[in-house]
Amino acid sequence: MRSFLTVAAVAGMVATVAIPAFAAADRGDAAQARTLQQVSADDAQSLVVASEGSPATLERGGYSATTPEEIEKAKAKEAAEKAAKAALAARLAASSKARTSSSDSSSSSGSSSSFSSDVPLVSPGSGTVRRPLAHFDNFGRPYAGHKGTDYMVGRGEPIYAVADGTVVASSESGPGWGVYVKIAHNIGGVRVTSLYAHMNWGTRRVSVGDTVSVGQLIGQVGDTGRANGTHLHLEIRINNGYTNAESWLQANAG
Ligand SMILES: [Zn+2]
Structure with missing residues (x-):
């Protein structure tokens, strides 16, 4: 025994x-x-x-x-x-x-080239602005100093660009963000940036300078950086000022 x-x-x-x-x-x-x-x-x-x-x-x-x-x-x-x-x-x-x-x-x-290849490359839906996730469970609770919206979703879920744009940051060592990507967009003449944080290690699909299309796969959900559990932390800035990411999506996403 x-x-x-x-x-x-x-x-x-x-x-x-x-x-x-x-x-x-x-x-x-x-x-x-x-x-x-x-x-x-x-x-x-x-x-x-x-x-x-x-x-x-x-x-x-x-x-x-x-x-x-x-x-x-x-x-x-x-x-x-x-x-x-x-x-x-x-x-x-x-x-x-x-x-x-x-x-x-x-x-x-380097080592970030290893990721699953069985993830859809394009998000469902259409429109100038789209949601970064095909689905999510719920929002995280907001707290002081939190500039984004947290979407509770499982590890590995694909993350898509919310609009056409250019990648301005793509790193595995964001301050608190862990593995993250930031994209600059011109939406109807307005400068908008979207930031996607806490991606899974090695899942970024884009580098700084890349041109991306709305709905294009850019990475996968993880819990890198300051994160308790897997989720997507999404920040939207309009003309460099933070806005409520979820409200913005509800108003603009097709
Ligand atoms: Zn967050």
């Missing part, structure tokens, strides 16, 4: 350490993710657990092992996992570079 528990604990740990590589390397590609799990876990049960786990759970994860022997075992297993992950990450980086370089040079900036 005790040895079974130890195996279970180690298997659980394998599952939790396997996910970050999965997340960083290529979250959306089931085939590659499966390969990763096969490389890093020899236990079919933990393979299923790992593929269904959410990244949020691994931050809370710890070792179930308690005795020095168990901890040593867990550490050795973890080291083996790290080596396997590094090898796989290198392979994925090489293949993803080859995949993106021919079609979209703007998206292949």
